[in-house]
Structures are given as C-alpha cells and as structure tokens.
Amino acid sequence: SEIVVWREFDRSKLYTADLESGLHYLLRVELAAHKALAGAELNTLKDFVTVAAKISGIFLTSHIKWVGCQGSRPELRGYTCSLWKLFHTLTVEAAAHPEALDDTGFEGDPQAVLQAIRRYVHTFFGCKECGEHFEEMARESMDSVKTPDQAVLWLWKKHNQVNNRLAGHLSEDPKFPKVPWPTPDLCPACHEEIKGLDSWNEGQVLLFLKGHYGSSNLVDTYSA
Ligand code: FAD
Numbered sequence: 001s002e003i004v005v006w007r008e009f010d011r012s013k014l015y016t017a018d019l020e021s022g023l024h025y026l027l028r029v030e031l032a033a034h035k036a037l038a039g040a041e042l043n044t045l046k047d048f049v050t051v052a053a054k055i056s057g058i059f060l061t062s063h064i065k066w067v068g069c070q071g072s073r074p075e076l077r078g079y080t081c082s083l084w085k086l087f088h089t090l091t092v093e094a095a096a097h098p099e100a101l102d103d104t105g106f107e108g109d110p111q112a113v114l115q116a117i118r119r120y121v122h123t124f125f126g127c128k129e130c131g132e133h134f135e136e137m138a139r140e141s142m143d144s145v146k147t148p149d150q151a152v153l154w155l156w157k158k159h160n161q162v163n164n165r166l167a168g169h170l171s172e173d174p175k176f177p178k179v180p181w182p183t184p185d186l187c188p189a190c191h192e193e194i195k196g197l198d199s200w201n202e203g204q205v206l207l208f209l210k211g212h213y214g215s216s217n218l219v220d221t222y223s224a
Helices: 016-033 039-055 079-096 112-124 128-144 148-166 202-212
Strands: 191-194 197-200
Touching: 016 079, 016 112, 039 079, 039 112, 079 112, 079 148, 079 202, 112 128, 112 148, 128 148, 148 202, 197 202
Parallel strands: none
Antiparallel strands: 191 197
16 A cells, blocks of 8 residues: 655644645646536636636646645545635735736625635535535625625634534544634634633634735745
8 A cells, every 4th residue: 555654744834735736636636527618617717717826826736745734544634625725825815915806807806706716616616515515605694795804704714614514524534623723722812701701803813814824824845
C-alpha cells in the first residue's frame, strides 16, 4: 500500500498548497466530469472563475498536495476542506479589495462572491447532498447580506451550521472534530459569556477571519 507521509502544519495558518490543490481539483477533476458546458452552466463557471481569478492571487498547480487539509485517512478531508478555505478566502479578499471586482460587472455588489459560490456549489459540487443543503441555507438568508463584511460573516455562520450538523457523522475525521470555529485557542476574543451562556463577539470574529484568510496568513511551505 501507499506510504503517506504526514506533513506537519500549524492550524493557525493557511497553506497555499491547499488552495492551489483545491483549485486544481475543482477545474481538472470536478469540472472535467462535465463533457460540454453551455448556457446557464457555462455562465456559472465563468462567474466563479472571474471572482476567483480577480481576488485570489493563487495559481494552478499540476498535482494535489494537502497540508492543512490532510485527513488522518485518505477518504477524509482533502478537497471539501480546501473548498471551504477557498470560499472563505474569496469573501475575505472581496472585503479587503472591493476594487478588484471593477470592470467585471460585479462591482458594488456585496453578494457577488457568495452568489458565485452558491451557483458553483449547486451546479458542480460533486457532493449533491452538500449542494442541496447549501442551496437551502442560501435561499433562506443570503438576501440579508448587504456589505462585503456581512458576506464574510454569513459564510462563517453557515459553515458552523454545517459543522454542527455533521458532528459525530461518519465523515468526521477524529483528528479534526467538528466544533464551533474559531476555537478559543485560535481566537480567545471571539468568545464571550453572556449571562452564563457562550456567545460570539462578531466584531472580533470578523477581525479574526480577515486575518486568518487574509494574504498575510498564507504560508508557501510545501507549495509547488
Ligand atoms: P471543514 O469543515 O472542511 O473546514 C475546513 C477548515 O476550515 C477547518 O479545518 C477550519 O480550519 C476552517 N473552519 C472550520 N469552521 C469554519 C467556519 N465556521 N468559518 C471559517 N472557517 C472554518 N459534508 C457532508 O457530509 N454533508 C453536507 O451536507 C456537506 N455540505 C457541505 C457544503 C459545502 C459548501 C462544502 C464546501 C462542504 C460540505 N460538506 C458536507 C463537507 C464538510 O463540510 C467538510 O468539508 C468535510 O467533512 C471535511 O471536514 P474538515 O474537518 O476538513 O473541516
């Protein structure tokens, strides 16, 4: 059997290798499964690539190497983990550099990135059940997003809802339990206690997300 070498990594960092491997998988594996694209499908892909190319600054690689998205078994984590990281990175970049979307037709639209993600996930994500769940959450509340900062927080909140739903599920990697994120060790200021109940300080969460998924937290170790 294949010998898999564990790459040591820091959970507080974002690894270029994960984002690049995720984009590689998205384009060369997931999309390649669609023989011909036209009409609405093609537009969905075009819009996703437009926002990803304008605001991510990452490159296409020719192979897959998970670092912060390694699973303790090969069928765990990997691609779906990298997709989340890519999506969070896109919302944070759009909030940090709204001008990057100038001349794309998306300028001034606070939901541009989220809508591109939503349509990508619904149309192309290989996990159909995931796509349906995500579409349901989008239908319920994506309309309430009025600023790029709210888009960052919306995706964070929905990701925690997914974590909560999947806790204890077979797809959970025991080395990476599904818990409300960021945990207090990553961001103590994000957590507050109000009348004895745990709650979030969303101002601090926003600051944390902008730092965690911002370009200055990207590490090139293990990147091609
Ligand atoms: P992931 O949940 O993939 O998260 C990756 C990393 O993001 C974490 O390691 C952490 O560093 C960070 N993170 C965690 N929580 C947050 C947060 N709230 N905000 C920002 N960053 C965070 N699987 C199913 O079985 N059923 C589903 O319905 C389903 N729906 C999905 C929908 C989408 C859109 C996506 C992208 C994935 C979905 N998945 C679903 C897969 C599932 O969410 C996980 O990706 C998978 O179980 C691997 O989990 P993980 O431990 O790598 O952490």
